[in-house]
Amino acid sequence: MAYRLMAADYDLTLTRSDRKVSAHTRETIRAVYAAGKYVTLASGRLGGSAAVARELFPGDVPLILGNGALVQSCATGETLSETFMEEQDALTLLRWCRRRASAAIVYALSGIYTDRVNAASEVYAQRSSSNPQPLPSPEAIAHEGMYKILLLGLPVTVRRAGKKLLADPPCPVDCFTSSPEALEIVPPGVSKAAGLARAAEILGIPREETIAIGDGENDISMLRWAGLGIAMANAPDNVKAAADVIAPVCDEDGAAWAMEKYLL
Numbered sequence: 001m002a003y004r005l006m007a008a009d010y011d012l013t014l015t016r017s018d019r020k021v022s023a024h025t026r027e028t029i030r031a032v033y034a035a036g037k038y039v040t041l042a043s044g045r046l047g048g049s050a051a052v053a054r055e056l057f058p059g060d061v062p063l064i065l066g067n068g069a070l071v072q073s074c075a076t077g078e079t080l081s082e083t084f085m086e087e088q089d090a091l092t093l094l095r096w097c098r099r100r101a102s103a104a105i106v107y108a109l110s111g112i113y114t115d116r117v118n119a120a121s122e123v124y125a126q127r128s129s130s131n132p133q134p135l136p137s138p139e140a141i142a143h144e145g146m147y148k149i150l151l152l153g154l155p156v157t158v159r160r161a162g163k164k165l166l167a168d169p170p171c172p173v174d175c176f177t178s179s180p181e182a183l184e185i186v187p188p189g190v191s192k193a194a195g196l197a198r199a200a201e202i203l204g205i206p207r208e209e210t211i212a213i214g215d216g217e218n219d220i221s222m223l224r225w226a227g228l229g230i231a232m233a234n235a236p237d238n239v240k241a242a243a244d245v246i247a248p249v250c251d252e253d254g255a256a257w258a259m260e261k262y263l264l
Helices: 010-014 024-032 048-056 087-098 117-128 136-142 155-167 192-203 217-225 237-241 255-262
Strands: 005-008 040-043 062-065 071-072 079-082 103-108 111-114 146-152 173-177 183-186 210-214 228-232 244-247
Touching: 005 010, 005 255, 010 048, 010 255, 024 040, 024 255, 040 048, 040 062, 040 079, 048 062, 048 071, 062 192, 071 192, 079 192, 087 103, 087 136, 087 146, 103 136, 117 155, 136 146, 136 173, 146 155, 155 173, 155 183, 173 217, 192 217, 210 217, 210 255, 217 237, 228 237, 228 255, 237 244, 244 255
Parallel strands: 005 040, 005 210, 210 228, 228 244
Antiparallel strands: 062 071, 071 079, 103 111, 103 146, 146 183, 173 183
């Protein structure tokens, strides 16, 4: 199969464990574009992701952000598609998280917010290189549009919250972990798979000519959807089980290996 598009997770997939993209991976991305093919970002992040992508990718490509809630032009920042939580559902979920989370991070149209400034939100800010602002008004932010909520807590708290939300949701919702300390809560139907499907449609590339690569539970949907699903060797077992191929670990530039093998 001649693959033409790869959607890649960022942290611990495109990056090494130091959260930096190696020179080798950067050179390989440029070679892919020179060959008339594409690599795009499929990230749970929103803030700063477009700037990172513009620095990485030498051409325009649809970016998959917010776990697929937002698809955006890399070159212009134009919104190509987006999905918000229903206003009342967003408020319900914020209250639900407030009772269970150490902190809740809100990804909204106007920026990234936290319902509490504490150790959990500060650790999140450091790891994600973002700067969540104190949530000014839940009602106002829910009205403008919320892409997702990130519930932060101890791993046992996150596991329990995820099971509870799936078994007895207070409103229509999907959820999955992006790390042991973070539960991603998104509108129904939002996923990296849906984002990849939209990006492929925009580029006119059929599903069977797409590749997805990642290391987290929030990558499983796109690994299963793509023509070829690749899990990083540093991924958990359930992510590897969803993949067709296992790439070397991120510190050995596994994403670059996959590009060289399947795109070049």
